[in-house]
Amino acid sequence: MKNKKNVKKSRSNPILEEELNKLFSPEWLRKTAKETGLIKRLRKIDPVLLFWTLTLGFGVQLQRTLASLHREYEERGCIQISRGSFYDRFSPELVKFLHVCVVHGMEQLAKSSHNALKENLSVFKDLLIQDSTIIRVHEKLAKKWPAVRTRKVAAGVKVSLLVSAVADGVKRVAIYGERTSEVKTLKIGPWIKDRILLIDLGFYKHHIFTRIAENGGFFVSRLKGNANPLIVSVNSICRGRSIDVVGKRVGEVLPKLKRQILDVEVEVQIKRRKHKGKQKKDVSKFRLVAVYNEEERRYHAYMTNISTDVLNADEIARLYSARWHIELIFKELKSRYGIDILPTSNPEIVKALLWVGILTLLISRKVYMLVCGRSLDKAVRYTHLRWATIFAEKSSRLMDRVLNYAGLNPDMMEFFQVCESQALDPNVNRKRLTDVWRA
DSSP states (O other): OHHHHHHHHHHTOOHHHHHHHHHTOHHHHHHHHHHTTSOSSOSSOOHHHHHHHHHHTGGGOSSOOHHHHHHHHHHHHTOOOOHHHHHTTOSHHHHHHHHHHHHHHHHHHHHHOOOOOOGGGTTSSEEEEEEEEEEEEOGGGTTTSBOSSOSSOOEEEEEEEEEETTTTEEEEEEEEETTSOGGGGOOOOGGGTTEEEEEOGGGOOHHHHHHHHHTTOEEEEEOOTTOOOEEEEESSOOSSSOOOOTTSBHHHHGGGOOSSEEEEEEEEEEEOOOBTTBOOEEEEEEEEEEEEETTTTEEEEEEEOOOTTTOOHHHHHHHHGGGHHHHHHHHHHHHTTOTTOOOOSOHHHHHHHHHHHHHHHHHHHHHHHHHHHHOGGGGGGOOHHHHHHHHHHHHHHHHHHHHHHTTOOOOHHHHHHHHHHHTSOSOTTOOOGGGGTOO
16 A cells, blocks of 8 residues: 555656756746747747747647647647737747757756766766758748759758767757858867867868867867878887888878778878968878778778877777767657758748757757656666657647646636637638538
8 A cells, every 4th residue: 555655656746847847947938038029028928838839749740830839839828819920929039039948958958967978088078079960941941041962942951069978968059051061160169178079071171170179179080081191100009010101191001001000190281360361381280090990891090189098099980980979869850859840931930940849859858867867777778769759759748747837727618718719710701511501
């Protein structure tokens, strides 16, 4: 009997709705809505109801329209609001409100994270991954966001993410036109100090590597195919008869190698930013690691500034494979939170729904952290994609509890009136089949 009482008590534990209402409290949401100009006074549009309807309702639906969102809002709030009045809320002010919510959510999740890097990486504060993905939008937006390399009229936006291994989620996010180069989405500054950044070939630029090092940061990148740095010293000496590589170019050495690993210091030319019309040339030195891949029968080469006494060549290669984590996040955003399903040609609605997808991911990560915290021995088995599937399926029930905890309790009589209103065909003069026999 005692056990049954304990089970009942644990089931009524409001930890999820309590924590989510701390993450985005009703007071904070209403205050932010006023500061961003989304609302001037509370009337039929409640920013708390709108926020949770978007993130836990619309954000997890793959078959979605603004009409379904309108119905969801009315149903959850038990309130009737005209379609025109509701659609008018998808404005630059809503975009700004959602963007502020994203920044707030990322900051709060970073504070609540208790993850840590492995012992051999403990000298670093974080492991960061930068990348972008393209989202196709309505062709009517081709003038605003023209697509790249396409034979027909098309439009696209680029969603750029900086992902943190310690926070286990998004640390920074930005939206650009598809034609914005990858290099322009990465701004190096003091924030990189004591952190490792994993970047792909889209960001390969010796000037960026130099800026990271000058700001006290670290990086790992694949070596670009046409890059041919000069080898100036060797970090590891191979046994037996091995060719002398010092003073030679990497492109000359790799085809002749017989060893499993090449670990050397290289020299590259860089161009400093123009100052008073003049551009100064300079030289930077980095570490180059090449590890032979048996399956592909070729070398995988990496550039880094992490020293040999911190990570050896094999560890550098394995560390770079962690970049796959950001690809899984993009897959989660698209396949579970519909970030690439944007049924509109209105640019403000496009941007708003992109921020909604990111917010849904952040909320999902918060719940994920709470669940893992209760089952530490099983935490490793909660894979992100499987988790996202379950979260999307259960989000409707979670929204009920979150809104209830926030004090938005639906009245059943009002609920009946909302259903009565929504079921009416808005086309008043349309002829119907039943007109043939009904009086």
